[in-house]
Amino acid sequence: MSRVGAPSLRTGLWVVLVVMVGVALGVGASRGSGPTDPRQQADALDAVLRCPSCDGISVAQSSASTAQAIRQAVLARARAGQSDGRIESYLESRYGPGILLRPPVAGATAWVWVAPPVALAAGAGALAVVFWRRRRRRLPDVTDEERRLVEAALRDRSPVPGTPPAPVPS
C-alpha cells in the first residue's frame, strides 16, 4: 500500500474545511440583517437589550416593569419605522451603553470583539507551525527501506517481536 498521495489529500481536506468554515461564518454574519416586520424587529431587539433592573437577563426574558416599558417603547419605535441602530442609541441615551447585552465595538469593550479572531488566528498559526515542524522533523527519520519493512509487516500481520500476545476472547 502506498501513502504517497496522503499528504496532498490531507492538505486538500484542510483547504475544504477552511473554506467551509469561512463560508459558514460569512453566511452567519450576513444573515438577519433586518427583519421587515416591526414585531419581529422588536422581538430581535428585545433579545439583545439588557433588562436594566435585572441581573444579566435580556428585556425579552424579564417581566420587570422596566423591561415591559422598554418592550413597549421598542415596539412603538419599530412601528414608527425606526432602525435598530436608532432605537438602540435612544435607549443608550437613557440607560448608557450597559443597556446593550452586545458590548459596543468601540472603546474599552472593543477587545471583546477583537480578542476571539486574534486568538483564533494565533491558535491556527501555532498549530500550523507545530504541524510543519513535526513533519519536517519526522521526514528524515523514515527511510524508504523502513517504510517497505513496515508495509511488509502490515501485509503479513505478523506479531511484532516483544509485544504480548493478544488476549483470547472468553
Add this chain to the structure above:
Amino acid sequence: MTLLDAGGVATGGAAPAPPRRRHTARWIAGVVLVAGAGLVALLATRPPQAATEVDTPLVGQQAPAIDGPTLSGGSFDLAALRGRWVVVNFFASWCPPCQQEEPDLVAFAFAHRAPTAAALVGVVFNDTAGSARAFMRSEGATWPAVVDGGGQIALAYGVVGPPETFIIAPDGRVVVHLDGPVTASSLDGWLARARQGST
C-alpha cells in the same frame, strides 16, 4: 529499590490520621461561624442607605417631558415650570427607601413652599394609583405626583428602580441624577451645588 521495598517504606511508617482531620473540621467550622457572625454584625450596624449621584447619559441634556394626570385628579406639565428649579422624584409605595425618604421630602417641600422656590414633583413608578395616593396621604405629601402609565416617563429618564431623584435647572437641563433615598439637607446641598454650577 524494588517495588516491594517502596511499598514497605510508604506504608510502614504511616501514623493514623483521623484525630488531625477532626481538628481541621473544627477549625473550618469555627472560621465559618466567626465569618457569619461578622457579616451579621456588619449588616446590623451599617448606616442607612443614602442617595449617591450617578453619572448617566441624561445629565446635561434637556429633561424629557413629564406630562400627564396626577394622583389628585389634576394634570401636570413639566414645561409649565420652565424658569424654576425642579426636583423630580420617582417613587413607589412598596419601596422601603422611598418610605425612608418621604418625611424628608415633606420637610423639603415645606421649606420650599414659596412660589418661586424649587418645585417638587413625584412620578409614580410601577405602583397602583390607589396605593401611591394612600402612601402620599399618610405621609402628608401634597406635591403633585404624576401617574406614569406604561412606565414611559421612567424609561425616558433611564430610571432603574425607585427612589431616583433628578434636579432640573431653570433652562430645562437635567443637572443632577441621584440614586437612593435623599434627605432634606442632602437635597438642599445638591440644589445649592447645582445653582453654583449653573451661574
